[in-house]
Amino acid sequence: MQQNEGGQREYFNTRIGFILAAVGSAVGLGNMWRFPYVAAEGGGAAFVFLYIVLTLAVGIPLMLSEFSVGRGSRLAPIGALRKLGGGSWSLLGWMYVFTGFLILAYYSVIAGWVVRYAVDGIISGFAAEPATHFGEVTSGIGPVYFHLGVMAATVFIVSMGVQKGIERAALVLMPTLFAILIFLAIWAFTLDGAVEGYAFYLRPSLSELMDPYILAQAAGQAFYSLSLGMGCMLTFSSYLSSEENLNKEATIIAFSDFGVAFVAGLVVFPVIFALGMQGDVSESTVGALFIALPGAFVEMGAMGRVIGILFFIALIVGALTSAVSLLEVVTASVIDETKIHRRTASIVGGILIALLGLLPALSLDFLGVMDRLAEALLALGAFFMAVFVGWVAVGASEELKKGASERFDRLVPSLMATIRWVLPPVILFAAVYAFIAVWREYMQAYGG
Ligand code: TRP
Secondary structure (H helix, E strand, O other), X not given: OOEEOOEEOOOOOOHHHHHHHHHHHHOOHHHHHHHHHXXXXXXXXXXXXXXXXXXXXXXXXXXXXXXHXXXXXXXXXXXXXHHHHOHHHHXXXXXXHHHHHHHHHHHHHHHHHHHHHHHHHHXXXXXXXXXXXXXXXXXXXXXXXXXXXXXXXXXXXXXXXXXHHHHHHXXXXXXXXXXXXXXXXXXXXXXXXXXXXXXXXXXXXXXXXXXXXXXXXXXXXXXXXOOOOOOHHHHHHOOOOOOOOHHHHHHHHHHHXXXXXXXXXXXXXXXXXXXXXHHHOOOOHHHHHHHHHHHHHHHOHHHHHHHHHHHHHHHHHHHHXXXXXXXXXXXXXXXXXXXXXXXXXXXXXXXXXXXXXXXXHHOHHHHHHXXXXXXXXXXXXXXXXXXXXXXXXXXXXXXXXXXXXXXXXXXXXXXXXHHHHHHHHHHHHHHHHHHHHHHHHHHHHHOO
């Protein structure tokens, strides 16, 4: 068994603790902010259908791949890939740690804006000029403080360890998020504009689906939303007992993640359409969450204020548990490689990430490029993970059978065939598009 800090490697205490921690990682800004707009623009219900197919055909097999490596090695990515694949595969682990670094650096900046919105909502209500307010929140030195605050909270939870920090936080925070979101969706259903909102969100349009760019975007959104492609699920599963049924856990996690994303759309669009704020939606996805919604909350008076505060609290919860999982990849890798204390590892990692985050905190253009780059690196990381489990690592299918039901045992050969033959080409296709998107974003921000 891998030794840590002179003791045994930690485990999740309960099955539900692991599931909620993994769902906490998956559910974040990607669900409540990105998914609704990507879906609405990408073909509505047709996009949602495509997304479910991708989740089943690519997302769950990929998550199981990460699980087999993490639980099979009981190590964080760098050590895990070295142990199962040899020295050169540890480079992929380094890439994962780098990706985690990059994502958390800007993710915590956006999470910081969200905190600022919640605080403003509580103290003074939502601003009457939402676009101006968004400019204030995201410029100047303010975002730096909120970014540092989010990083401090993230480091605090990770430094407490797997059971006392990550698991305990997930057990409290995730049910809170579900409760708030369901309440908001029911309330949104009662609004006057609900039907127009649902129609904008879900009106099926097949022409978008013929566009390969949309397919690639749906795949990229799925990796991002399921926290795949950078060893996050790998790391969490390294704390999991061999008795757990990986297949069942992956299915529960993937569908909870989809459920939250879908329901978020059922909240966002009725609110925006009830108040006629749809003009602000077409501007950008950033604008949608931070301008159109707060604009609608203001129009709704006192009730809007309460609802808005709840909405932003749910977003904070989602973002914080995701940030924790990102820092855990970095921290666990440092612990495994150097055997230094968890507290030291998380604080040092957190400080370095906080420093990198100063750039996106001070520049929106920089943040946009980082976001695109992260998505491309995730696709690349997912591609190599599929190749690794399908073609290189030995014992993946044995690991997947541990704790599984007999019925699933019989599915393992077709699962392995999917990992070998379906995942690499599909993911590579998404990766190529993702790198083109990085280039476009870069040229838009910095090109002549
Ligand atoms: N899945 C999270 C979201 O939807 C973001 C996230 C957390 C993530 N950890 C990750 C994305 C690891 C990719 C990899 O907001």
